[in-house]
């Protein structure tokens with residue numbers, strides 16, 4: 690059942706990719722007509738692995754895995770899938786270090802400011818920020834996407850990703866929600882912050898640690914991104 694489902698997902702993504710390539714080709718032809726020296730247009734995505742360095746974020750109930758470590762793993766998996774599809778990726782961080790200056794008195798502010806600068810300089814089409822959730826009520830679970838309500842593209846992107854997650858990943862939340870988050874507010878880019886799951890739910894924590902689950906959920910996210918780009 691799962692194999693069949695994955696095949697369908699991959700076929701779906703392949704169709705979306707063909708549509709995207711066709712759009713790129715048409716835009717490419719227009720570019721050639723207008724200015725032969727213009728490069729072929731290519732989609733660029735910023736992938737932001739939340740937390741890092743002294744800021745480990747949420748902690749797994751069982752395994753004590755830190756959110757910052759899982760965020761990086763998920764961000765790198767998203768990057769690999771996007772690059773396979775020919776999408777250029779700019780990462781805010783590629784290792785476990787935070788992005789703050791060692792001299793900063795407020796490390797969180799310094800870290801977020803560096804992320805904002807990377808996003809601003811990326812010239813990207815959209816932003817995905819990767820996080821893991823935690824909640825006092827241990828029964829809470831499921832991937833959940835957030836957007837900036839002042840940014841139309843952010844809502845459209847988050848809706849597409851949430852809908853792909855809902856179709857493909859059990860326990861996914863029904864709808865994406867608005868949230869006042871600096872990483873989304875600091876840019877005009879359409880951005881979505883994805884809470885991939887709850888580290889406060891033991892069962893979900895175990896799932897989040899599995900390579901196969903990480904692949905499946907990242908694949909579903911990228912399908913949502915492709916749906917948004919093909920709009």
Ligand SMILES: [Zn+2]
Pocket residue numbers: 739740746747756820821
């Ligand atoms: Zn977080």
